[in-house]
Amino acid sequence: MQKIVELSKVNLNASRDEVVQHLLKENKPVLIFSPVNINIWAVYERSTYKNRNGPYLTREDSMYRKVARNKLKRSESFSVASLVPKAEYLRLGSDDLTMLIKNGIVNLKFITEFYLYTENFELELMSGEKYIEIHEVPINAKELGINWQSDFHDYNYNIKFSFTRKSFKFLSNTHFIVNELEDLPTKIDSVYVFERDILSFVHQDVERKIDTPDIPETSPYYVKDFLRNQSDLDQLSILGFRYYWGKTANPPKVKGLVELIINQLKYAPKKAEAAAFFLNPNPNGLCGKTKLIADGCQFSYLTYCLERFWHNQEKYNKNITAQIIKFLEGTEGEGFSSDNAKYAELILRPRKFPWGPKKRI
Incomplete structure (x- = not known):
């Protein structure tokens, strides 16, 4: 299992800014420990309508698509979201890392990847794409009142993992998840990295x-x-x-x-x-x-x-x-x-x- 270390507790031969800048350049993970005082939600965002008949639409499919678009307009204010059961580490994106290097602090609005432990106690990277593969529909689709055999599967989705207060645990089709989301303040002193990625910056x-x-x-x-x-x-x-x-x-x-x-x-x-x-x-x-x-x-x-x-x-x-x-x-x-x-x-x-x-x- 790869060892993860808290950057502020490592005896470095360079500044933390320089180390994080190197990791950003090399596309290496910079993480924060998943805070105990927040819940993480997989927020589904409709990206494209699924064309089931290839590049050329039949008249029947065109009419179906028009109906689907009207249905989307009526429900566009409602974002489908699932409570993520468990996450160990959250991976910061490149834009957030750039801001972190510049200011020493960044307010995370969402992340696109996180790590969790497998049954073998190995860390596994979970992306939005992989999350959708595992959960073809939101894991609480029944509670949300989603007709998963029609409405949900008519579209392709992207996922962003966003944050709410710990006490917010339930979402219904009358809730608006966007009203519940909160930023997650993150300081450069609190980031974690894989030890192997920074060995050249460690006083040996x-x-x-x-x-x-x-x-x-x-x-x-x-x-x-x-x-x-x-x-x-x-x-x-x-x-x-x-x-x-x-x-x-x-x-x-x-x-x-x-x-x-x-x-x-x-x-x-x-x-x-x-x-x-x-x-x-x-x-x-x-x-x-x-x-x-x-x-x-x-x-x-x-x-x-x-x-x-x-x-x-x-x-x-x-x-x-x-x-x-x-x-x-x-x-x-x-x-x-x-x-x-x-x-x-x-x-x-x-x-x-x-x-x-x-x-x-």
Whole structure:
């Protein structure tokens, strides 16, 4: 289950405004906890008349549509609405986020999506379209006196999720929901986000547990799902993300990173130096030629080689180790130094082969 955190309680290396602006740009969710003092209503808005006979209307259907339009005029002041049984988090729309960034507060008139927990305690996003799929007619249609087999199904609907006071729980066909709706004041201090979406803005504590699924795809330290739990790249990716991509105030210098790798991963000095080279965002030394694989931090060369040479291999093949070194090393290969190419092959080599333990070099 994805972890949700309250933004105001996260130790950030940027302002909340900047973080929310980033999430808005990336179309990532910004949420508020569903308040206990309000009720949420799915308000159905007629959008289009359903043309049951395709683009060309028969005379009979044209007459039916005219009658339906007249019926709509008589009932247009009445909005169909259903009380939403349960919502955990409400997702803010782009316009509301823009206002929130500008003023630090926004009065929500409605939302178009919310999250609820499934039976497996996973968060599920509920949109207006999905709500209509589940509830083809309002869930309290009988109480509203809707003839669901005719009037309701003559139209397509959009849904906005709006708010009323908690005490308002019942709507009849003599009520006007628009008279009951209330704005929901929301401050930037009260928003929630998925932790994974803001990891690059979090001051990374060395003691804080980070796992490979926490690392976003935009990071050079990202390891694809099917490549995880195979090699040392998982541990190295976490170190690289923690000390560099996480934007700590004082990232370790190369010598300090080498010592960290020796202490934490028990690498020999030469192997630790190579690992530090591939983790450093601005490495000193000969880098790879192909910028599409890696530009700056060279860690992507390790994941690239693991996928290209070892993925789907069922047993150890010493020819593959030679191919990797040849691909990485010198002027005929990608241009890495002999030591970095040799130790890179050892670092990315999968553990699953019965060839025996890797030598500690």
